[in-house]
Amino acid sequence: MRAQAVAWEPFTDPELRLAQSGDLGLVIAWDRNAVAKALRGAGIESDRLQMWPELLMREPLRDGLRLVEGVEGYEAECWTNGRLLSSRWWPALPDAADWQGFVRSLGALGAKAEQSAAQPPAALRLPLRAYPWVSVKSLSDMVGGASGGEILGWRVVLLICIAVSAAIAHQLWSARERAEALSSELRSLQSSSAETIAARDKAMQLAAESQQLAAVMGGVQNLELMQQVVQILPKDVLIREYDFETGRLRLGLDIPATLARSSLIQLLQDGGWLRDVREVKASASSGNTVLEMRVEGLFAPQLSAAAAASAPAAAASPLNVSQEPPKRGLDGQR
DSSP states (O other), X not given: OHHHHHHHOOSSSEEEEEEEETTXXXXXXXXXXXXXXXXXXXXXXXXXXXOOOGGGGBOOOSSEEXXXXXXXXXXXXXXETTEEEEEEEESSOOOHHHHHHHHHTTTHHHHHHHTXXXXXXXXXXXXXXXXXXXXXXXXXXXHHOOOHHHHHHHHHHHHHHHHHHHHHHHHHHHHHHHHHHHHHHHHHHHHHTHHHHHHHHHHHHHHHHHHHHHHHHSSOOHHHHHHHHHHHSOTTOEEEEEEEETTEEEEEEEOOTTSOHHHHHHHHHHTSSEEEEEEEOOOGGGOSEEEEEEEOSSSOOOOOXXXXXXXXXXXXXXXXXXXXXXXXXXXXXX
């Protein structure tokens, strides 16, 4: 309400009085310079006076409209539930048009009284009260002072802020102490477990090296497989093709007519490392017999008694055995 009163500015230098009744506010303004000039002309010092608007010094009306004759001019008033809703001042007695304009300005309240108030009522001369019928404040009162209730309210708000701040400060201090305790405990654990951490790092390094070694040794060694095949085959068998890849072995052989293929297959399977030996279609470059088989296991087992008995007791392999895998068309004789 104060902000609206300041923005109103009905005069160049207005004097304002503000009053509040329930949820309604009342702002009264007059020309400060004009009043001060009139008082000086009458020889009255304005600083020693407490000035009240004439409107607030008359006895209030409960409900309805009335026309009041003031010290100067006439004033129309609209009241409801003992509160002044609207007023209008004329320097002379208003006519019917003036009165109807005031009634229409009241909106819904004026619409009820418009039919019965075509003419202004008789003007009333009312005595003045000793004090205003509502509490009145100037702008300086509203800026410079506060009521006891307002002061108490601000004190309560201040106490609440202090209590909340103290609680937050206590929580922050407790959190800081917990953080320092945890940091100290962590440093102690790090110091006591340094040897354990070092041992763990060493074990992890050894495990990585073991995995690398297992990856290298995890497959069948081609040279060892070749030596096993040469040891099993009879000496009069010629190897024309040797192809080993991903657990499968293919042999292209020239075998004498006196050696039965079933006996040769039985010899390879009795070695214990080769399984599912079968004959496949041969080509001219692969010898008169081509065998395919599955290599089972990573290392060569001991030869069975049958395979050891059929193999020569001491015979050097005529194959050129090396670390590199043999190529297709490898010729050799045992």
